[in-house]
Amino acid sequence: MTGALLEARELQTYYGASHVLRGVDFRVARGETVGLMGRNGMGKTTLLKSMLGLVKPRYGGVWVRGELVTGVEPWRIARRGIAYVPEGRGIFPNLSVRENLTMAARPGVEGRCDWTCQRVLETFPRLAQRLRHGGWQLSGGEQQMLTIGRALMTNPDLLILDEATEGLAPHVAREIWRIIREIRAHGIATLIVDKNHAAVTAISDRNVILVKGQVVFEGDGPTLRARPEILLQHLGV
């Protein structure tokens, strides 16, 4: 396989009789930021889950660092340096902020320990003020920060953010985007799924649009912005 960090080829996934992914080719290289876009129900989250082993694809394969991981348990895929921030704020409400962070702490695949609890708290100062609070006591924005912070505690090489700013107040969403840019600057590859297409294209090296389980566009931000008919046709903007 190629030197991609994460790669999917000819991925076909079904939910029962429903054919959701129809032969998707997708890749994220080391240090690359990829925006994955598409309207609701087009298969974005299914593609993420299929690559992460949370949903089993019927055909096709997934490779992490060139190693075939199709059918491998999700936790083993995660241990290959991939951190997933799911949509809907995936905190553990029954654990404190500190416990949410420390439980996930581990060195990266190559033994890197760049992200410590202290560094995460420096990146998210709001969390430092809430360390002893239960996860359930946090606001939506703080929960999202905690989820991203917890993902960073695994010292990942690829951070996958699924609708990280959904439902957040604009100023909190701006804060999240600032943090994503900061993470990107540290050389962590990021795969971003978000409805804020302008923000995604502004930050990403490459964008992919999914329509009915198929890739209909792949290109960088300027190319996409130069073709407004694609945005209008496939994303309605």
Place this chain on the structure above:
Amino acid sequence: MNRKRLTLALSLLLLAAVPLAGSAYYTELVTKVMILAIFAMSLDLLVGYTGLVSLGHAASYGIGAYTLALAAPRYDPASLWVTLAEAVLAAGLASLAVGFFVVRVKGVYFLMVTLAFAQMFHFLFHDTDLGRGSDGISISFRPDASVRGFTPFDLGNSVHAYYFVLVVLLLTYAFLRLLLRSPLGHALRGIKSNEHRMQSLGFPVLRYKLASFTIAGALGGLAGYLSAAQFGFVNPELFGWHQSGNVLLMLILGGLGSLTGGVAGAFVFVAMQELFQALTIHWQLPFGLAIILLVVFLPGGLASLPARLRPPRPEGPFHV
């Protein structure tokens, strides 16, 4: 000292004072309740902290009890320390073997598979010579606590046995408290909250569930051992589904996910049994009714009572 610690300290003092009242009956009754409290706390690790609702926890209780009965010499007392370790080990190993299969299923299927395994153990000891059938086994001598000729206490003495069980109860509580504060404990609580999320974070969920099942089983075996040592008798009913159901009820009454809740649940359960048995021969009827009322009007169990009695805090989620 905060209110919770003060309550715990007072409860402990009260417990320590029970034998001083001089009633052998109540000393033995509270010993039995403390053994059940250990049993309930062990199940709480599984149900309240890992989210695995088992209806077969009596299997570990029975194995712990039968280990003493089978390991004890006929005409001599068994060594307390050796047989206690054997009982915990046997129950832990049996739970590891059973857990290997059962942690792969979830929800109601987990409930049914654990029940099925416990029934298998019940019939293994009921229908074969291994456990001498339905007659069970009498243990002629209480286990001997001697170490190199020095005997620190005598389990045949109900007051000594009481304090020994109290110490084991406290050690079990401390062990579980430490475990729940450790990375393993955080992982188990994470699994209870969201299994898929834990997998996405790189946690081998099945292994963690198996660890929880094994530790809970080993502690259940500890409780079973103490029960056999107290009563000097074991029979296949120790594995019965009603035994698993009772300990689950104790937890629900006391409050899931709160170790002290399991202890409180055991006390309330036995106290209600005693009370209603003294009032009527049809005691199960008011007993059942009382349990229904408690569950309906106190869904978080007794452990939720202090929070319910406290005025609501103005502090809520912090909005950004």
